[in-house]
C-alpha cells in the first residue's frame with residue numbers, strides 16, 4: 300500500500316474518549332484531494348427494506364439521493380453482504396470483495412465506515428464523495444469493490460462512496476469526517 304499509494308491506513312483505538320475504533324494514517328503521507336478510504340457495505344435503494352439491519356446499527360451511511368450503505372461488519376448485516384456477494388458471482392469472477400468483513404481486508408482502503416465524526420477541536424480532514432461505478436469498469440477488478448446491491452439489478456450502476464482528503468494528512472493523524480454535511 301505504501302509503495303502504490305504513498306500511505307497506509309489502519310484501524311486503531313480512537314484519540315477521542317469513548318469513541319471506540321478510529322482510522323489512522325499509519326505510514327507515509329496523504330496529499331489533499333487523494334482518495335484515502337472507501338465506505339464498504341450493502342447498498343439499499345431508498346425503497347428497499349432495511350429495518351432489521353438498521354436496528355442499533357451506527358454504520359448506515361445515507362447518500363444524498365436516499366440510497367443507504369450498510370457498512371456494519373457484524374451480525375445480520377454481515378450475513379446479508381455475504382449472501383448478496385455469493386448471489387452476484389459470475390463464473391470465476393466475484394463482483395465484490397467480502398474480505399472487509401474480516402480483520403484483514405484484501406482492499407486495505409475498505410475501512411471508511413470506522414472513520415469518526417469531527418468535533419470542535421478535531422476538524423474534518425476527509426469528506427465523502429459518492430459516485431456510480433461506470434459500466435466500462437473492468438469486470439475482473441470488481442472483486443476489489445467492497446459494495447454489493449441488496450437487490451439483484453443488473454441495470455443499475457453500483458453506488459460507491461469514498462473518503463477524500465480535505466488537506467494534506469501526515470502519518471499518525473486520525474481521520475475525521477463530518478457525518479452531518481449538508482449539500483446544497
Ligand SMILES: C[S@@+](CC[C@H](N)C(=O)[O-])C[C@H]1O[C@@H](n2cnc3c(N)ncnc32)[C@H](O)[C@@H]1O
Pocket residue numbers: 313315316317318319320321357358412413414415416417418
Ligand atoms: C460509524 S461508527 C464509527 C466507528 C466507531 N468508532 C466504532 O468503534 O465502531 C459511529 C459511532 O462511533 C462513535 N463516534 C463517532 N464519532 C464520535 C465522536 N466525535 N465522539 C464520540 N463518539 C463518536 C459513536 O458511537 C458513533 O455512533
